[in-house]
Amino acid sequence: MTTEPPVDAVSDAFAVLSDETRLDVIRVLGDAGGTGSFDALPFSELRDRVGVDDSGRFSYHLDRLVGRFVERTDRGYRLRVPGIQVYQAIQAGVYADHEDIGPLETDIPCPEECGADCVCRYEDFRFHLECADCEAFRVRYPVDPHSFGDDLPADLLRAADRRLKRDTFSMELGFCPYCAGPVDIEYRGQRRRLREPTEAGNPVASRRTCRRCHWFIDFRTSVVALIKPAVAGEFAAAGVDTFAVPQWSGAYEWEETVLSEDPLRVELTMTVEGVTRIVAFDGELDVLAVQHPDEPVENDILRGRQS
Ligand SMILES: [Zn+2]
Ligand SMILES: [Zn+2]
Structure with a gap:
């Protein structure tokens, strides 16, 4: 009886990454960017910067990365696009641990006009914004841990607003900001935590969902209106x-x-x-x-x- 060799490209990629030295190579090559391109580093310089004395051992790990994540050029080793994307995820803190923050007071008034202001917090890789008293208002959206600084809550609010704008714009253009999949739009009608129905009609919200990765965002129409060119x-x-x-x-x-x-x-x-x-x-x-x-x-x- 024979066993099929692992041919799945995804599991192979994760297997290649599951090594500290190889992740250090990606980090060092990523850090070598900043002059308008991701610079190539010669073997000996790359080995020095990663801090591995054993040339044979380093060569083995580097070879595992070459092809999918790293390319060999005349001037040395350089990140390929999948390598850059791994580096970016590391820089954004996608795989980092983080501490919960808040709740922190803000001067954003409760949209239900209950008289209280909203509080924000950062929990489970998500930004949360809700009324301190009536809990009628809620924004909840992922924000990368490294995307905001120590001036809180200002930095956290700014990071969440930027991320929401970017993703809203992408969804509005019809493609998912995470996997570039096509987006479906669906009216969900009156939604809890929006406003009470008015005499003239009901407030509506719409949901945009990525057909490929199932990412979704619920929008108030006003949020979409802010970025419509017209x-x-x-x-x-x-x-x-x-x-x-x-x-x-x-x-x-x-x-x-x-x-x-x-x-x-x-x-x-x-x-x-x-x-x-x-x-x-x-x-x-x-x-x-x-x-x-x-x-x-x-x-x-x-x-x-x-x-
Ligand atoms: Zn309230
Ligand atoms: Zn998607």
Whole structure:
């Protein structure tokens, strides 16, 4: 009876990485970057920097990396793209341990207007933001441990906002920020922890899910609106940079109304830094119209009667 040799490329890659010397090689080669490229290091210099005296032993470990993670060039050894990505994950702290932080007080008001402010904390590789009292508001999203500094909570809030913006933008462009897989959009309707239904209709939230790795983000429509070119452009013309506005409520005001269920038409009134615009969305969260509040609402467009 014969046993099949392990041919799986993924398990082979992880087997190659499960060695401290090899991870040190990746770290040293990564650190050698910074001049516009990932520099190549000659064998002897690389061995010196990794700190291995035994040339034969070092050569063995280096050879295991060559091919998938490292390439041999005329000027020495250099990281290939998969090697760079391992280095980046190490630098981001993806595989590091971290201590829980918080809860820390912030000056972000509870969006339910219960009178309390929000607290933030860092736990289980995730940023959390919630009301200190009524717990009605919650942002929870992964942030890498090395992506924020010691000035807390400011650094943590800034890191979470950046990560959320980046990922929202990627999902909005239709591809997953982690595996580049295609993204599906689904309206989930009224959501707990959003606002109570208004007289005019219910606030809605949408979920975007990666078909390949199943990563998902739930968005309020207002968060998507901030990065839509048609919306951002209107605000920019009035002197407001919507890209600089934090993703969580408190930084801006919004009121969302479902005008029609089929086809889905959503009207969003947003006020950012004193500037108000009314945005109409369809079921794909495409912008149908952006209007000044003094202009009459174009009901035909908003209600979807127009083809
Ligand atoms: Zn509250
Ligand atoms: Zn994905």
